[in-house]
Amino acid sequence: MTPMEIRSSLSLASIFALRMLGMFLILPVFAVHAKTLPGGESAALVGLAMGIYGLTQSFGQIPFGIASDKFGRKPIIIIGLVLFALGSFIAASAHTLTWVIVGRAVQGAGAISAAVTAFIADATRDEHRTKAMAMVGGSIGLTFAISMVAAPVMYRLIGMGGIFALTGILSCIAILVVLYIVPPAPQKIHAKEVPFSEVLADRELARLNYGVFALHVAQMSMFVVVPSAIVQYMDLPVAGHWKLYLPIMVASVALMLPFVFVGEKRGKMKQVFLGAIALLALVQVGLWAFMSRPASMHWSVLVLLLLAFFVAFNILEATQPSLVSRMAPPAAKGSALGVYNTLQALALFCGGVLGGWLQQHLGPSSVFVAGAALTIVWLIIAAKMKSLPRRGTAEASA
Secondary structure (H helix, E strand, O other): OOHHHHHHHHHHHHHHHHHHHHHHOOOOOHHHHHHHOOOOOOHHHHHHHHHHHHHHHHHHHHHHHHHHHHHOHHHHHHHHHHHHHHHHHHHHOOOOHHHHHHHHHHHHHOOOHHHHHHHHHHHOOHHHHHHHHHHHHHHHHHHHHHHHHHHHHHHHHHHHHHHHHHHHHHHHHHHHHHHHOOOOOOOOOOOOOOOHHHHHHOHHHHHHHHHHHHHHHHHHHHHHHHHHHHHHHHOOOHHHOHHHHHHHHHHHHHHHHHHHHHHHHOOOHHHHHHHHHHHHHHHHHHHHHHHHOHHHOOHHHHHHHHHHHHHHHHHHHHHHHHHHHHHOOHHHHHHHHHHHHHHHHHHHHHHHHHHHHHHHHHOHHHHHHHHHHHHHHHHHHHOOOOOOOOOOOOHHHO
16 A cells, blocks of 8 residues: 555544444443433433434435535535534533433434545555455444443543543544545546446345444444443442453454454455354353343353454454445445445444333343344355455456
């Protein structure tokens, strides 16, 4: 990659990571914190507060992507970051769960994912685009890891309002990154257009689109339940959750990297991908068993299940955007990534709402039954995906 490609990819991936930070930072602590707010006694409303961000994201991804084609990438990304900051400050000043929901909705309205990934596609050559998209996927996994460790500490030091305010400040800093660090968008070279209907009908892309939906539904619904379970069964207050997440996240990254590197080097990425999905399904089944009979299991079982979850999540989150960019028609990478990001955002909403509703009406263990069902369907669908060539052997001709 040229220095300009590296600069574009890294700076844009950091902005993409910031958007996810606004969602991930609340996962380890919000379900517990919400109980201190008026309206927080409703698990369904807590789930809505966690998931509404993804709903407004899903509405905005394709319009923001189209607008970025028409008016330029940078102006649209800046508008999205302004909305994100505004929503963060609304949530920071909220004294009821209702106003937190409003703030989260405004945060999500800054749907910049499609514009950012389209910018990356503009700024990189075909043979290096997979690396750039892998930076995006890797930044999401890294952001998730940082959030799991940092959020409990930040909650103890500055509270939930402080966490929301900090994400607003970081969004303002990201605007400066867009203006002064991200290189200008290169002039687009017009290629033969691919109908949007063809992108939607592509079976390989459809498998990945379902996959990102299933992954984030399972993730969001899981963290409606897990923080309270850690408090209850491990007698670990929210402010001390970092003591659990830090070693788990370090170990999960160390365990996932060899699989990704070997899979790419030997052309076995499909096998690694399917293995991660299978592990995710086993984790959901294991969490269901733990929540169904917690008295009969040691708390270390919960720790091992969380470690396995993060290994699977990090592998899948780091590889899926890259797979989309490799499988999409060369002239429709932006459209394909727009659909992918829309499904990802919609999953954040559905996962939060579904997790809250299931916990309130059917009990915590039902959350993991739903997650296991979605993941097993994903494994069946993904098993039929085509095998990918090693990087560099076929991408240059894409």
